[in-house]
Amino acid sequence: MTEEKMRFEAEVSRLLDIVVHSLYSNKDIFLRELISNASDACDKLRYEAIAKPELLAGDSEFKVRLLTDNVRNVLTIADNGIGMNKTDLIENLGTIANSGTAKFVEALSKSDKAKDVDLIGQFGVGFYSAFMVAGQVEVVTKKAGEDQAWKWSSDGKGEYTIAEAEMEGHGTQITLHLTDDFKEFTEEHRLRHIVKTYSDHIGIPVVLMKADGNDETLNEASALWTRPKSDITDEQYKEFYKHNSHAFDDPWKTIHYQAEGAIEYTGLLFLPTMRPFDLYDPARKGHLKLYVRKVFITEGADDLLPPWLRFVSGVVDSQDLPLNISREMLQHNPVLTKIKNGLTKKLLSELETASKKDSKGFETFWENFGSVVKEGLYEDYTNRDRILKLARFRSTHSDGWTTLADYVTRMKDGQKAIYYISGEDVDALKRSPQLEGFAAKGIEVLLLTDPVDEFWLPSVGQFEEKDFKSVTRGGADLADVKSDDKDDAKDDKKDDAASDASLDALIASIKIALGTNIKDVRESDRLTSSACCLIADETGMDLRMERLMKQHNRVDEISPRILEINPKHSLIKKLSDIAIKDAKTPILHDAALLLLDQARILEGEALPDPVSFARRLDLVMEKGLGS
Ligand code: ADP
Ligand code: MG
Numbered sequence: 001m002t003e004e005k006m007r008f009e010a011e012v013s014r015l016l017d018i019v020v021h022s023l024y025s026n027k028d029i030f031l032r033e034l035i036s037n038a039s040d041a042c043d044k045l046r047y048e049a050i051a052k053p054e055l056l057a058g059d060s061e062f063k064v065r066l067l068t069d070n071v072r073n074v075l076t077i078a079d080n081g082i083g084m085n086k087t088d089l090i091e092n093l094g095t096i097a098n099s100g101t102a103k104f105v106e107a108l109s110k111s112d113k114a115k116d117v118d119l120i121g122q123f124g125v126g127f128y129s130a131f132m133v134a135g136q137v138e139v140v141t142k143k144a145g146e147d148q149a150w151k152w153s154s155d156g157k158g159e160y161t162i163a164e165a166e167m168e169g170h171g172t173q174i175t176l177h178l179t180d181d182f183k184e185f186t187e188e189h190r191l192r193h194i195v196k197t198y199s200d201h202i203g204i205p206v207v208l209m210k211a212d213g214n215d216e217t218l219n220e221a222s223a224l225w226t227r228p229k230s231d232i233t234d235e236q237y238k239e240f241y242k243h244n245s246h247a248f249d250d251p252w253k254t255i256h257y258q259a260e261g262a263i264e265y266t267g268l269l270f271l272p273t274m275r276p277f278d279l280y281d282p283a284r285k286g287h288l289k290l291y292v293r294k295v296f297i298t299e300g301a302d303d304l305l306p307p308w309l310r311f312v313s314g315v316v317d318s319q320d321l322p323l324n325i326s327r328e329m330l331q332h333n334p335v336l337t338k339i340k341n342g343l344t345k346k347l348l349s350e351l352e353t354a355s356k357k358d359s360k361g362f363e364t365f366w367e368n369f370g371s372v373v374k375e376g377l378y379e380d381y382t383n384r385d386r387i388l389k390l391a392r393f394r395s396t397h398s399d400g401w402t403t404l405a406d407y408v409t410r411m412k413d414g415q416k417a418i419y420y421i422s423g424e425d426v427d428a429l430k431r432s433p434q435l436e437g438f439a440a441k442g443i444e445v446l447l448l449t450d451p452v453d454e455f456w457l458p459s460v461g462q463f464e465e466k467d468f469k470s471v472t473r474g475g476a477d478l479a480d481v482k483s484d485d486k487d488d489a490k491d492d493k494k495d496d497a498a499s500d501a502s503l504d505a506l507i508a509s510i511k512i513a514l515g516t517n518i519k520d521v522r523e524s525d526r527l528t529s530s531a532c533c534l535i536a537d538e539t540g541m542d543l544r545m546e547r548l549m550k551q552h553n554r555v556d557e558i559s560p561r562i563l564e565i566n567p568k569h570s571l572i573k574k575l576s577d578i579a580i581k582d583a584k585t586p587i588l589h590d591a592a593l594l595l596l597d598q599a600r601i602l603e604g605e606a607l608p609d610p611v612s613f614a615r616r617l618d619l620v621m622e623k624g625l626g627s
Contacts, residue, residue: 003161008094008095008160011105015096015128016157027133032194033129035195038064038172043296050324063079064204065078073183081144083144083170084150093127138175139172140172141167141172142170143170146170150165196219201220204221241314247276252271253350255268257346263335266316288305289314295323304336304340306340308387312343318335318339348390366401375455378456378460395446397410407444411443414481419470420453421447421448422453428604429447430447432533433599436530437527454542454544471526472542472543478525498577503523503572505583510592510595513592518562519537519561522562531566531595534602535561537559
């Protein structure tokens, strides 16, 4: 018999090195991983056999069998699932095939050895966890519909071998030669306990084969979602979630229900506690599985949930779809569309309830998933209003989160719009000069930091008939808003500011100095302590929106903006005095350029010509020091 020797992919070797030498204490999980793989393999064959019943070759009672030999110290896990051919073996057991394991490896490079060990429990290492308890692992397998069986074998130290083998029927047998420390995994009570703990929810029987022929089924062996809710414990739901969703957290919400009426299906849906690491990966397939009358059809079906709910995982089992439906036929299937609408409504109402009854929990949920949910505001018109009511925001008037409804109750007399400012982080936003006038009048401003905000705002436009308005765009209209601050009255005293005539002179001279760098120069009513700031045109794009578009190459150039100057600022007053006496004084030219650069810096923008800026600043400082 010829045997081929192969090397593991470098990443696998590294992983195995850690797994083999790991002091990770909960070794039991290897069995959960192997049973889970066996059950997946049976699901795959069951699906393939819908179109090609001959693949079953008469063996249609799917099960996982456990065989022990406490003399040779061997545990075998056997299934009659899809099996693997040579190519499958190399791809699946020689490389890092699954995302949980990939994530584990990714996390490794950043941490030390002791921490790596903990990660095994957090991320799971799938098949490779067998090497935690076995010095030698043999996989004998035959793919359903093929004639040749194969034997894969390894001690987990860098190499594995593949050779032709003999096998009755199809499926996979994984034989673990346990190391002396792990004799316990041949003991019946040990296996019984592990299977009950971790694999009870597996839909096919896990059978312990006994020498006396009285084989014992160790698990419940009925699909969890088909059992009555009252028979299912929290622990069982949690284990199912972890298995089904490849998750390492506990579910935040578990929603198990029966939809009845025009469309009948069972839903077992989970909302995660933690954000999956690949939530923004366009290639990500979710973990919502579609079954038709308990037969697994597909996972991560796009047609089952809108993208803004892509973090939801679980199972949907339909009574109405035909069993022989192909994955291709699922697209635009009217039954599926109805299920999708039903699931969306159900999830929305669960979120609404949670937002009222468990506001802390909901806020944590929002921190993790709010940016994804907000995609629904421009993608899902029918549910827009409900999503908008769920949405939570940071604002100048609260340290935590606020709803739009609460914002509206805090609006000032005469305030017509819901004001917002957007940017990268809340603290930087709070310091924006554009907010000064709003702060002085006590007007609340929403602080938006998700890139997605730039997309839904233009398409939503209003909440309760109030426009959303960027504070970095157009006129601030602050004059109409009544201030509730008594001290504020003095701010309105005109004599505190530069005179109209001198300010006009200054504005004219700044315009000349800045030329086409700027669209306009205006007197500001939104500034109180800063000298100047940049504003986008009323008709133009929001400042940050435009910058974001530029970053993504959606626009070529940032369009010229408006420079607003603060007539009450002492520097502006002094410059105005100079401008009305002699508009041609060279200092005004330098000052105009410095003001523009300063406004750009406040915006967090890079200066187009930092060298000239520095030179000009030096000059002005020198003059200030007197010579
Ligand atoms: P995952 O199950 O998350 O994909 P694993 O490391 O557990 O990752 O398994 C890697 C792959 O090996 C599986 O995706 C599957 O293709 C294959 N595999 C493992 N066990 C079996 C089995 N008993 N029958 C068929 N294929 C299997
Ligand atoms: Mg697995």
